[in-house]
Structure formats: C-alpha cells, structure tokens
Amino acid sequence: MESSTDFNPIRNWANELHAKDTSKKVRAVKKLQAERGERLGGRPPYGYRKKSPDSKEIVPDEETAPVVQRIFQLCAGGKGPNQIARILTGEQVLTPANHAYQKEGKSHNHVDISRPYDWSGSSVTGILDNRAYLGHTVGLRSTSLSYKNKKLIRRPEGEYITVENTHPALVTQELWDIVQDVRQHKKRIPKQMEEPNLFSGLAFCADCGKPMVLHRASTMKRKRYNFTCYTYGKRGKTECSPHHIREDELCKIVLDDLQRVTHFARLKERQFAAYINQKNSKELRQEMNALQKELDAMRKRDGELSVLFKRLYEDHVLQRITAEQFRTLSADYNTEQKALQEAIPEKEARLEKLKASAANVEAFIEKAKRFTTIDHLTPELVRLFIQRVEIGERAVKYSRNSAQSVKIVYRDIGNMDSPMEPGERQPHITSLPSIDEIVKMLA
Numbered sequence: 001m002e003s004s005t006d007f008n009p010i011r012n013w014a015n016e017l018h019a020k021d022t023s024k025k026v027r028a029v030k031k032l033q034a035e036r037g038e039r040l041g042g043r044p045p046y047g048y049r050k051k052s053p054d055s056k057e058i059v060p061d062e063e064t065a066p067v068v069q070r071i072f073q074l075c076a077g078g079k080g081p082n083q084i085a086r087i088l089t090g091e092q093v094l095t096p097a098n099h100a101y102q103k104e105g106k107s108h109n110h111v112d113i114s115r116p117y118d119w120s121g122s123s124v125t126g127i128l129d130n131r132a133y134l135g136h137t138v139g140l141r142s143t144s145l146s147y148k149n150k151k152l153i154r155r156p157e158g159e160y161i162t163v164e165n166t167h168p169a170l171v172t173q174e175l176w177d178i179v180q181d182v183r184q185h186k187k188r189i190p191k192q193m194e195e196p197n198l199f200s201g202l203a204f205c206a207d208c209g210k211p212m213v214l215h216r217a218s219t220m221k222r223k224r225y226n227f228t229c230y231t232y233g234k235r236g237k238t239e240c241s242p243h244h245i246r247e248d249e250l251c252k253i254v255l256d257d258l259q260r261v262t263h264f265a266r267l268k269e270r271q272f273a274a275y276i277n278q279k280n281s282k283e284l285r286q287e288m289n290a291l292q293k294e295l296d297a298m299r300k301r302d303g304e305l306s307v308l309f310k311r312l313y314e315d316h317v318l319q320r321i322t323a324e325q326f327r328t329l330s331a332d333y334n335t336e337q338k339a340l341q342e343a344i345p346e347k348e349a350r351l352e353k354l355k356a357s358a359a360n361v362e363a364f365i366e367k368a369k370r371f372t373t374i375d376h377l378t379p380e381l382v383r384l385f386i387q388r389v390e391i392g393e394r395a396v397k398y399s400r401n402s403a404q405s406v407k408i409v410y411r412d413i414g415n416m417d418s419p420m421e422p423g424e425r426q427p428h429i430t431s432l433p434s435i436d437e438i439v440k441m442l443a
Contacts (some may be wrong), residue, residue: 076380078196135169360412
C-alpha cells in the first residue's frame with residue numbers, strides 16, 4: 001500500500017500533463033475548423049436550419065428567414081431594437097427560443113414557454129449584430145478559461161475568425177451597412193415620438209463642422225421642429241451661429257434634389273457618368289495626392305523615430321547621456337511614434353476609400369435604377385444615397401427669408417449641388433445642369 005501511495009504524485013502529475021496536452025490539441029483542432037469555415041456550435045442561428053439532420057451545412061429557414069429580413073428592414077427604416085421588439089410582440093411572432101422549443105421539443109436556458117411572443121430588445125440586438133446573416137461564419141467567439149475551468153468567456157472581437165460566403169446570406173452588405181449606420185447615430189426618443197431623425201449623423205454645420213441638433217418636443221407643432229448648430233447651442237454666438245433650418249424645409253430640399261439627381265442618373269446614364277467623372281476627377285486627384293504626401297511623411301518620420309530611439313539607447317548604455325535625459329527623450333519619442341502608428345492606418349483607410357470612390361459612378365446609377373419612384377424620405381433611403389448634408393448660415397443672420405446654402409454630398413459621386421446665391425427667398429439647392437449644358441462641358 002505504501003509503495004502504491006508513493007507513486008500517486010507522479011500519477012497525478014502524468015494525468016494532469018495528459019489533460020493539458022489533450023486540451024491544447026482540442027483547441028488546435030477547433031481553430032483549424034474555424035479557419036475552414038466550419039460551424040462549431042450546435043443550433044443554427046435564428047433564420048437558418050440544418051440542410052439535413054446530420055449536416056453541418058445550413059440553409060435559410062422558410063419560416064424564420066423572413067422575420068430576420070424584416071428586422072433588418074425595420075431597423076434600416078429607423079426603428080430601434082426595443083421598438084422592433086414591440087412590433088414583433090404585437091404581431092405574435094414566436095421568439096427564437098420558443099420557435100426552437102416548438103420545433104425540437106427541447107427546453108433550454110432562458111426559454112419562457114409561458115410568454116412565447118415576448119420579444120426583447122436584446123434578442124433583436126443579437127440578430128442585428130450577427131454577421132452570419134451576411135453569409136459569413138464567425139468562429140472562436142468564446143473560449144473556456146482553461147482545461148481546469150470550463151466557464152465560457154467572450155473573446156475580444158479582434159480574435160474572432162471570420163470566413164466569408166460559407167452559406168446563403170439573408171441580408172445584403174448594403175443593407176447591413178445601412179443598419180449599422182442607423183444604429184450608430186440613433187438617439188433614444190420618447191415612445192410618443194417614435195419617428196426617427198432622418199438626418200441623425202448626416203447633418204453638419206458648414207462653418208464649424210459640428211453636427212446639427214434636431215429640436216423637437218411633444219408640445220411643439222411638427223412644422224416647428226428645427227435643426228441648430230451644436231456648437232452654438234453649447235457655447236453660444238461667440239463660437240458659432242445657429243445655422244437654423246426647419247426640419248420639414250430640409251426634408252423638402254433633400255427630397256427634391258434626390259429626385260432630380262436619381263432621375264438624371266436613370267434617364268441619361270452615359271452623360272451622367274461622364275459629367276460626374278469629369279467633375280470629380282480633378283478634386284479627387286488633388287485630395288488623394290495630398291493624402292499620399294501626408295502618409296509618406298508620416299511613414300518617414302516613423303522610421304526616423306525608430307532610428308533615433310536606437311541611437312538614444314546606445315548613448316544611454318555608453319553613458320553619453322544621463323538616465324534622466326534618456327527617460328525624457330525616450331518618452332517624447334514613444335508618444336510621437338504611438339500617435340503616428342495610430343494615425344497611419346486611418347490615413348491609409350481614407351486613401352483606399354478615395355481610390356474606390358473614383359469608380360463608383362456605376363454603383364450610384366444602379367441604386368438609382370432600383371428606386372424609380374421616390375416620393376418620400378426614409379432613413380434607409382437617405383443613408384443609401386447621401387453621405388452628409390452641410391447647412392450654411394443665412395446671408396442675413398437670424399432672418400427667416402434670407403438666402404441659405406445647403407450642400408448635399410452623395411455617396412459614390414460626391415457633391416452635386418452648389419450653394420444658394422444671395423437674394424433667393426427660401427432654402428434651395430441649385431438643380432443639375434441641363435443635358436445641353438453638360439454636352440457643352442464635355443465637348
């Protein structure tokens with residue numbers, strides 16, 4: 001017995017080593033599966049079903065896929081997760097957990113069979129955040145603490161493994177981008193005023209560059225809802241001016257110009273594309289060249305800082321400089337280099353975006369063809385076509401009848417308007433040139 005007991009520590013050590021080794025192998029296999037785009041979970045995401053009982057392949061579920069698509073459409077239309085949850089609850093749509101329970105007959109955590117239609121905002125948010133609906137498989141989103149502690153923890157998003165186009169998508173990339181943009185800029189509003197701000201995150205002051213804030217209340221008449229400059233509201237007239245414009249006026253201006261631009265794009269495709277390319281090519285090249293010069297200078301300085309830090313370290317080792325000098329200079333160099341290394345990727349992304357926009361006229365035309373009739377604005381429509389709206393100050397400050405410039409920057413094609421000329425009575429956007437004028441410009 002004593003001999004057997006003497007070997008227990010060795011046996012325990014061997015067992016623990018085996019468990020640790022097995023855990024490493026399992027993690028390696030799971031990572032390999034994730035990199036191949038294999039699904040690692042059990043139940044398919046809501047909106048999908050297994051192609052066959054034993055298959056890992058998933059396909060759209062005829063019953064729930066339309067619900068997922070409707071959730072994205074409602075969000076693109078300006079509805080928040082809680083508003084969407086109330087709509088689905090009112091329409092008595094089964095929650096994901098209860099739908100799975102009725103299909104499989106199996107209960108699991110967080111399923112309340114007594115309230116099968118009680119959707120929550122968090123359930124809707126989970127769907128809106130799930131990239132599986134783009135047709136991508138996202139793996140390794142969670143892991144256990146160790147082979148000893150099996151408690152699951154969420155990984156940082158940067159550690160996820162995403163494999164694209166592994167199954168049929170339920171939403172397009174375009175709709176996904178619109179939804180994320182709407183969610184990013186949507187503000188909470190009272191239930192009695194559930195209509196969204198169409199220009200949230202899109203309207204800016206032409207002078208200070210800060211957002212325009214929409215003022216509205218249940219006690220105000222709708223026609224009195226108005227935008228004013230954020231800087232003016234916070235700091236007063238010493239910093240900026242109000243740039244006041246009524247919401248209904250801005251909607252009319254944008255709708256009118258959007259109708260003209262899309263009509264022209266559909267009616268005269270070749271002339272429209274030629275006009276846009278000629279108009280934007282010069283200013284686009286100038287911006288790209290300026291950005292490239294900035295990038296080159298930043299990369300050069302980043303390299304110089306690395307060399308300087310190396311020399312500084314050598315001087316410190318050889319005692320050419322004091323320890324205090326080394327600490328001060330190295331801190332300055334590190335701070336500058338860190339700022340550069342954070343800014344360079346942003347500049348690179350901006351440059352790539354500009355390069356891509358140079359060939360996006362066709363994308364705008366294709367979008368214009370999809371919307372043959374635009375009789376009112378929706379958040380989805382606004383974000384699909386418009387990148388930003390810049391509100392200028394009136395020629396005579398605080399005058400309701402004075403001229404006011406409104407600049408619309410369209411996605412893919414840039415600015416299609418010019419500021420209002422002084423003397424015009426109401427906010428207005430200069431219409432597109434006539435076909436004859438464009439032909440003359442292109443000649």
